[in-house]
Amino acid sequence: MKFIKLSHKWVSLLVMVQMFIWLGSGLYFNLMDHHKAGGHTYRAHHPVMTSDRSFIPLAQLPHSDPIKGVGVIYLLNEPYYRISSVEPLYPHWEGQYQLFHAVTGEPVSIDQDFAARLAMASYSGPGAVSSASKLSPPISDLPKERNPVWQVNFSDDVNTSVYLRQQSGQIVAHVDDHRRLRDLLFMLHFMDYANEGSFNNIQIIILAMLTLWLALTGFIWTVNLFREGQLSLRLSKGAHQVTVDIVDGQQQQNLILSTDATLYDSLWQQDVLLPSSCGGGGTCGQCRIKAHNGVQITSADKEQLTPEQLRQGWRLACQHKAKHFTRIMVPQLQQPLPRHTLKLRSERFLSPVIKELTFEPVGDTVPPYQAGAHLRFEIPQPNGGQGKTYRHYSLATYSEDPKLVFNVRHHPSPNETVPPGIGSDYLCQLKPGDKVHTLGPIEGFAIDPNHSGTKVLLGAGSGMAPLKAMIQSLLADADCPPVYFYYGARSEEDLLYWEEFIALQTKHAHFHYYPVLSQPSSDWTGEVGYVQEAMFTSRHKIERFNEAQFYLCGPQSMMQQTIKRLTAHGISSQAIFFDNFGEPLK
Numbered sequence: 001m002k003f004i005k006l007s008h009k010w011v012s013l014l015v016m017v018q019m020f021i022w023l024g025s026g027l028y029f030n031l032m033d034h035h036k037a038g039g040h041t042y043r044a045h046h047p048v049m050t051s052d053r054s055f056i057p058l059a060q061l062p063h064s065d066p067i068k069g070v071g072v073i074y075l076l077n078e079p080y081y082r083i084s085s086v087e088p089l090y091p092h093w094e095g096q097y098q099l100f101h102a103v104t105g106e107p108v109s110i111d112q113d114f115a116a117r118l119a120m121a122s123y124s125g126p127g128a129v130s131s132a133s134k135l136s137p138p139i140s141d142l143p144k145e146r147n148p149v150w151q152v153n154f155s156d157d158v159n160t161s162v163y164l165r166q167q168s169g170q171i172v173a174h175v176d177d178h179r180r181l182r183d184l185l186f187m188l189h190f191m192d193y194a195n196e197g198s199f200n201n202i203q204i205i206i207l208a209m210l211t212l213w214l215a216l217t218g219f220i221w222t223v224n225l226f227r228e229g230q231l232s233l234r235l236s237k238g239a240h241q242v243t244v245d246i247v248d249g250q251q252q253q254n255l256i257l258s259t260d261a262t263l264y265d266s267l268w269q270q271d272v273l274l275p276s277s278c279g280g281g282g283t284c285g286q287c288r289i290k291a292h293n294g295v296q297i298t299s300a301d302k303e304q305l306t307p308e309q310l311r312q313g314w315r316l317a318c319q320h321k322a323k324h325f326t327r328i329m330v331p332q333l334q335q336p337l338p339r340h341t342l343k344l345r346s347e348r349f350l351s352p353v354i355k356e357l358t359f360e361p362v363g364d365t366v367p368p369y370q371a372g373a374h375l376r377f378e379i380p381q382p383n384g385g386q387g388k389t390y391r392h393y394s395l396a397t398y399s400e401d402p403k404l405v406f407n408v409r410h411h412p413s414p415n416e417t418v419p420p421g422i423g424s425d426y427l428c429q430l431k432p433g434d435k436v437h438t439l440g441p442i443e444g445f446a447i448d449p450n451h452s453g454t455k456v457l458l459g460a461g462s463g464m465a466p467l468k469a470m471i472q473s474l475l476a477d478a479d480c481p482p483v484y485f486y487y488g489a490r491s492e493e494d495l496l497y498w499e500e501f502i503a504l505q506t507k508h509a510h511f512h513y514y515p516v517l518s519q520p521s522s523d524w525t526g527e528v529g530y531v532q533e534a535m536f537t538s539r540h541k542i543e544r545f546n547e548a549q550f551y552l553c554g555p556q557s558m559m560q561q562t563i564k565r566l567t568a569h570g571i572s573s574q575a576i577f578f579d580n581f582g583e584p585l586k
Ligand code: FES
Pocket: 264, 275, 276, 277, 278, 279, 280, 281, 282, 283, 284, 285, 286, 287, 288, 316, 317, 318, 319
């Protein structure tokens, strides 16, 4: 399936690029000036000539080859027999011609002077002949032509070249800059990249095959999404009954679960709390349940469960919709998480897209938690809709700090048809004094207390929150190991807590802060590029790099690349910790 998805993405990119080329060149063909695009900007047109002089009989011509065809043509107002000994099906195919003056019978050949005069006669522009040369196929301006030609060039504003056949003196074409542009766009439109003058080429055949592959892989992918329950036709909406045996049937409940939510979320809504440290992202493997009916296996199931467990019916509750189950066994429940009502104390934008929200508990205080923990927020449905959604946000503070601070990236809707991010939109609309309901704290992404060596923290965007909490908790310890913090942002205005980290660096000699900007202003003197690249480039500055632990939080691509390079450098996966906002790393 991985190959199907990967090839689908790359092939779609290729087909899309060619689609844009077709659109652009097709638009040009609709709008172009056909007279000019045909190379006729300075083409002279003469009336058809006839002569009342008597022509010499064919039998008297000094011609020895067998005659396959005879024609009378007029060159510079004089009549000529054009005798062919090889008569091609199309004029541009290779032929054998000889010219004889039709009145005197003298054989004639087209020399440079004659060619220039013939070209002049078919030219109406202001230019003069600048050069005339003999060309043999292939001829770049005339890809189909298979006969030798004269190319007569004119010095004018569109670089006209007049082509005429060396054997017969007949004009083949006028080619100028307008026509060259048209030919270039034809070449792109018909994918004739080898300039064969034909759309029946191997490139088009390959693209047709790739398009077929795109359709096939798209179909397979869609079917797979349906089979894994990640896609469904919402023909009906509502509830679904599931029998839940909690801990080997010792406690049994019949629950009505929401069909639209995952089994994990539906159970949470019924206060059946499965353990989790990834918030339903499919990466911790803790939310396992045993299904009594056959349920498809997802890729996350395969990563977190052994083949034997999968055979026995174990699945990750966060990776399946509740409606696929009729009866499940839950081996273990999480202690009910404390519920809290929080009141928004203050809010401010830290960057154009990231807002800092500071809450305080209403009533009971939040129990102690490790730096890196997150809270589960209840998000009401927009526009007063039924039910609730849940979103997880990491705390940018740790237990010693009475405030509860979060960094929320605001995802406004890009246009009217796309809804905004439901959780971030709700939270970013809150005003001081507004209350929210939460569960937690939930721990999982935390500093390893058994490792005393160097800590390298690497983040970007709103991945700042848990890392900031970790840095505060590490620096609060007098025996803190060296801490290196690499934070990536686009420009100076996207750097969060810059002054705060500079102050921490000044205060703590073992804390090293490296902000990295991908699109800095000209005044920026710090690291430039992508944060993971900057970390690897400056790894010689990191004390005992090979024995360090690495904590990552930010966009998936950044974390994927960092993990890949760290493992390639021989860093054990046991030394790499990441928080991926509840999404599985692909
Ligand atoms: S909650 Fe399902 S794998 Fe973590």
